Structures are given as structure tokens and as C-alpha cells.
Amino acid sequence: MYIILVYDIKFDKDGVGQKILPKVFKICKKYLYHIQNSVFEGELTKSEIFKLKKELEEVIRKDEDSIIVFQSRNERWLNKNFWGVVEDKTSNFL
């Protein structure tokens, strides 16, 4: 399955979100390519998707943090266009 994952980790005064963000980023980088700010993509098997979901759900706050996963059975059904700068796939975020 071809996956696009986008996340939005809420930052707040107590700094919890700021600690969660690098954890979420590291987990996503294990499975997917980082293509932009909080956006990842890649080809995963169903069991990899299950593992990714489980790992992420252990670190995010289910009532505050948002992760959206778009799944397409075939990468060819989805084309990708860059308007503006083309991000380098290897991010130096962390």
C-alpha cells in the first residue's frame, strides 16, 4: 500500500507536545520517507502499517494530536506535483 502520512502535534505551555514531536518524527522515519515539514510517504505492507500505527499511538495524545494517513492500493493511482521548492528527501530535522 502507498501511504501519505501527515501529522499535527499540538504545542502547549507545559511543553509536552515539544517532547512528542521528535519521537513521532523518528518513528515515521523508520518506515517512510520525509518529504516535507510534517509529511511522510512510502510503500508499506499491511503489517508494517499496523506496527507503525501501534508505535505512534503509544506516544501521541489521542485527544490532542492529529495523524492522518492516506492509503492508496497503488502508487500509480496518485501523482505528486511540487509547486515551489522540491524538498530534499533526506531531512536534517533530527
Place this chain on the structure above:
Amino acid sequence: MYIILVYDIKFDKDGVGQKILPKVFKICKKYLYHIQNSVFEGELTKSEIFKLKKELEEVIRKDEDSIIVFQSRNERWLNKNFWGVVEDKTSNFL
């Protein structure tokens, strides 16, 4: 065409990015649904995609700001899962 649009507007010391962001947000909101932080989705015709692209390219810095547009000929080829909070479609960002 079913569209997912994600943007990453670079913030810098001179504050230019901070002025571009609300403009980009407003343009996207005219054509698409805001579903998360810098993520929009919706069904657009080819001419609407052309107009959206043109408007956005007039405000972004092509060598700094990143907009990625995923296009699928059919929304049914793409399913969407929320892990964590389900964002309200009407954003109070602006």
C-alpha cells in the same frame, strides 16, 4: 480530480514567510477543505487546479516555500484514516 495539498512556508528573521502563510491559507481555503495544520483536500476540476496553482505561485517564494499536491483521479482510490484526534473541517486559523 481528488486533491491533497500540503504546504511548508519557511519562516525567517525578516518575517516574509509569516506574511505569506495567511495568504496561502486563504487561497487554499477558497478551493479546498482544511483538514489539518497545513493540509487541505478536495475535489477540483483541471481548470480549478490551474487557477489555484497560479494564485499560489504569485505569493510563494519558489526557491524557499514548498507545496506538494497529490492528485488522484478518483477519491475512492484513496482511503483516509485518522490516528488520534479527528480535526474539525472548519478551522479557526484565520
